[in-house]
Amino acid sequence: MSAALELEGLRKSFGKAEIIRGVDLSIGRAERHAIIGPNGAGKSTLFNLITGRFPKTSGAIRLHGKDLTGLAPFEINRLGLSRSFQITNIFPKMSVFENVRCALLWAQGHRYSFWSLVSRSRELNEGAEEILEQINLTARRDLPAGVLSYAEQRALEIGITIAGGADVIMLDEPTAGMSHSETDYIVDLIREVTKGKTLVMVEHDMGVVFGLADRISVLVYGEIIATGTPEAVRANPKVQEAYLGAALEAEH
Amino acid sequence: MTSLDQTRARPAAGGLSLAVLAPWLMAALFLAIMPFVFTDNSAITIMNQMAITIIFALAYNMLLGQGGMLSFGHAVYMGLGGFMCVHIMNWMEDGLITMPLPLLPLFGGFFGLGFAMLIGSFSTRKAGTVFAMISLGVGELIAACSVIVVVFFGGEEGVSGDRTYGIPVFGFEFLHQIEVYYLTAFWLMLSAALMYLFSRTPVGRMANAVRDNPERAEFLGYSQRWVRYYSFCASGFFAGIAGGLFAINYEILTEENLNLATSGMILLVTFLGGVGFFFGPIIGAIVFTLLATVLKLHTELWQLYVGAIFVATVMFFPGGLAGLLAMHVAPWRLGKMGVLVKPYLTTLLPGVIGGLGLAGATEMLFHAREAATGDEAMGLFFMEVSSHSPVAWAAVLAVTAAGFWLARRGAPGLKAAWDEANTAPGGRR
Numbered sequence: 001m002s003a004a005l006e007l008e009g010l011r012k013s014f015g016k017a018e019i020i021r022g023v024d025l026s027i028g029r030a031e032r033h034a035i036i037g038p039n040g041a042g043k044s045t046l047f048n049l050i051t052g053r054f055p056k057t058s059g060a061i062r063l064h065g066k067d068l069t070g071l072a073p074f075e076i077n078r079l080g081l082s083r084s085f086q087i088t089n090i091f092p093k094m095s096v097f098e099n100v101r102c103a104l105l106w107a108q109g110h111r112y113s114f115w116s117l118v119s120r121s122r123e124l125n126e127g128a129e130e131i132l133e134q135i136n137l138t139a140r141r142d143l144p145a146g147v148l149s150y151a152e153q154r155a156l157e158i159g160i161t162i163a164g165g166a167d168v169i170m171l172d173e174p175t176a177g178m179s180h181s182e183t184d185y186i187v188d189l190i191r192e193v194t195k196g197k198t199l200v201m202v203e204h205d206m207g208v209v210f211g212l213a214d215r216i217s218v219l220v221y222g223e224i225i226a227t228g229t230p231e232a233v234r235a236n237p238k239v240q241e242a243y244l245g246a247a248l249e250a251e252h
Numbered sequence: 253m254t255s256l257d258q259t260r261a262r263p264a265a266g267g268l269s270l271a272v273l274a275p276w277l278m279a280a281l282f283l284a285i286m287p288f289v290f291t292d293n294s295a296i297t298i299m300n301q302m303a304i305t306i307i308f309a310l311a312y313n314m315l316l317g318q319g320g321m322l323s324f325g326h327a328v329y330m331g332l333g334g335f336m337c338v339h340i341m342n343w344m345e346d347g348l349i350t351m352p353l354p355l356l357p358l359f360g361g362f363f364g365l366g367f368a369m370l371i372g373s374f375s376t377r378k379a380g381t382v383f384a385m386i387s388l389g390v391g392e393l394i395a396a397c398s399v400i401v402v403v404f405f406g407g408e409e410g411v412s413g414d415r416t417y418g419i420p421v422f423g424f425e426f427l428h429q430i431e432v433y434y435l436t437a438f439w440l441m442l443s444a445a446l447m448y449l450f451s452r453t454p455v456g457r458m459a460n461a462v463r464d465n466p467e468r469a470e471f472l473g474y475s476q477r478w479v480r481y482y483s484f485c486a487s488g489f490f491a492g493i494a495g496g497l498f499a500i501n502y503e504i505l506t507e508e509n510l511n512l513a514t515s516g517m518i519l520l521v522t523f524l525g526g527v528g529f530f531f532g533p534i535i536g537a538i539v540f541t542l543l544a545t546v547l548k549l550h551t552e553l554w555q556l557y558v559g560a561i562f563v564a565t566v567m568f569f570p571g572g573l574a575g576l577l578a579m580h581v582a583p584w585r586l587g588k589m590g591v592l593v594k595p596y597l598t599t600l601l602p603g604v605i606g607g608l609g610l611a612g613a614t615e616m617l618f619h620a621r622e623a624a625t626g627d628e629a630m631g632l633f634f635m636e637v638s639s640h641s642p643v644a645w646a647a648v649l650a651v652t653a654a655g656f657w658l659a660r661r662g663a664p665g666l667k668a669a670w671d672e673a674n675t676a677p678g679g680r681r
């Protein structure tokens with residue numbers, strides 16, 4: 001069985017600075033994979049390369065065995081990959097409900113239809129309501145998304161990402177800026193909606209990482225210094241030295 | 253779309269409710285009885301012009317308000333649709349083809365659509381400045397073509413036709429203005445309804461999404477470019493319909509119908525009405541047509557005033573007239589409109605009077621400089637004044653100064669009243 005997502009010798013330079021310096025990684029189907037590492041290690045950049053936001057400098061990226069070279073973000077999304085952003089990236093002037101509903105359109109096969117009305121599709125509207133319920137924003141339904149609080153916008157960001165039911169879901173710091181109870185809630189939600197799916201997640205909260213991930217990769221200065229089960233990574237002396245020691249320290 | 257719209261759209265899961273249909277039925281009824289209220293031909297001409305401008309402005313807002321595309325050359329699609337329709341009228345006159353006249357705007361629409369498909373294929377690749385510049389370039393190019401491709405555009409005189417050669421519909425041959433009015437009103441209702449429905453389709457919804465955040469839209473499976481392209485084509489279609497109606501109404505099209513001035517005018521109309529609401533451009537078109545008609549009758553400087561009003565709108569009410577109306581929904585719901593009456597009277601009214609005073613001074617200056625020597629008498633606000641009389645000058649300047657001074661003095665009070673009117677009784681905003 002081929003991996004859901006495969007990176008091979010992936011490199012990315014911005015000008016002279018090489019930010020991703022040869023990443024090899026294979027993430028299996030239905031695996032929950034966390035990528036951790038210090039600030040500026042290149043985690044978000046890695047996400048941006050995989051999802052077609054930035055062009056890679058060299059190497060290969062394969063989704064379900066298919067090479068993604070040269071594909072635009074929307075084409076990659078149509079292959080069943082959906083992502084969230086570290087910096088909230090929503091539709092600020094549209095209502096919360098519209099935000100979610102738009103996230104369902106392509107996934108439900110509406111394409112560029114100008115002959116059907118969105119209000120007529122029960123599947124679409126009920127699907128959107130259901131997502132709103134899951135992310136606890138039903139009460140905010142009709143507000144412009146731009147006026148939501150930061151934590152609410154983060155929840156919406158995740159809602160938009162999971163709405164389409166993509167089978168590879170990539171979340172960039174989903175719980176950043178959330179309170180403890182919000183984090184617990186969102187982690188449960190993530191666990192639930194990614195059942196049977198592939199999850200790739202960047203996260204600084206080690207509680208979340210160790211609670212959710214099947215495997216963990218540690219990215220430091222554009223290189224993966226360790227990949228393995230949570231226990232193995234935690235025990236790895238290299239990881240201890242480069243990152244985890246400090247990060248776990250900070251937890252206490 | 254804006255909050256108003258969304259709350260209204262809520263119960264629409266499924267059938268058409270009366271709440272959704274009511275405004276449309278009222279509009280249809282309104283259009284049906286208008287000619288009985290304003291019976292003379294010039295009024296009907298103005299109403300026809302309004303209807304055409306409404307369709308054009310709504311089409312334009314599919315780009316600007318719904319899709320986030322700022323076009324400086326949208327007159328091209330209306331103009332081309334119009335030119336095509338005049339040619340078709342001429343072919344009907346020559347007996348080459350035959351059809352009922354009410355179908356003609358459809359062909360204008362198709363011509364606008366075809367051209368939009370062509371231009372849009374490269375202009376919608378990027379939004380923002382690139383799109384705006386291409387629209388400007390294409391607008392200039394087509395306007396220049398009008399003197400080059402004389403067969404189609406008729407050179408400087410344009411092309412003219414006669415609308416009465418279509419197959420009569422229920423005995424109507426469209427000789428009379430009133431018959432043309434109902435034809436135009438029919439197309440207005442149909443186009444407005446279709447444009448509204450377009451905004452409720454998947455691609456129409458995504459047009460909003462691409463306007464708000466094109467990048468995120470791409471991560472939802474939509475190519476921002478193709479979403480823009482569909483809006484652009486639809487907009488070209490409806491602009492073409494407006495062009496067809498123009499051809500029927502005026503039976504002549506000239507370079508003026510597709511030049512940059514006309515493109516600028518529709519931007520102004522749409523913005524004045526408010527781009528954030530579906531009905532904004534409708535208000536804009538009505539107000540603009542009335543304003544232009546009235547001002548044109550009374551002053552040569554009408555464009556100056558229209559320009560000033562536009563600048564004031566952009567600066568003080570970026571939501572346009574529709575936005576201004578929508579701002580009052582909250583006080584209305586709180587039952588606090590009464591709080592606003594007094595400050596409006598003591599602040600806005602003097603402001604308006606000050607503005608009129610300034611306009612009066614401008615008119616007098618213009619008259620003093622431009623009129624033939626010895627001609628000192630001019631009409632100003634229904635009065636006969638001398639543009640050289642110091643007394644008249646003192647009066648007009650005093651009114652201006654007093655008006656602005658009062659408005660300025662009242663401004664803090666207005667602001668306080670506005671805050672008060674928007675505060676729920678519990679004290680929470």
Ligand SMILES: Nc1ncnc2c1ncn2[C@@H]1O[C@H](COP(=O)(O)OP(=O)(O)OP(=O)(O)O)[C@@H](O)[C@H]1O
Nearest residue numbers: 014019037038039040041042043044045046086202
């Ligand atoms: N578009 C860009 N142009 C130039 N440099 C960039 C760009 N994007 C990221 N970088 C640089 O790449 C490095 C890695 O950034 P990245 O955002 O991927 O880090 P990260 O691991 O996600 O960090 P954090 O934990 O703070 O989110 C940083 O030094 C950043 O300045």
Ligand SMILES: [Mg+2]
Nearest residue numbers: 043044045086
């Ligand atoms: Mg990051």
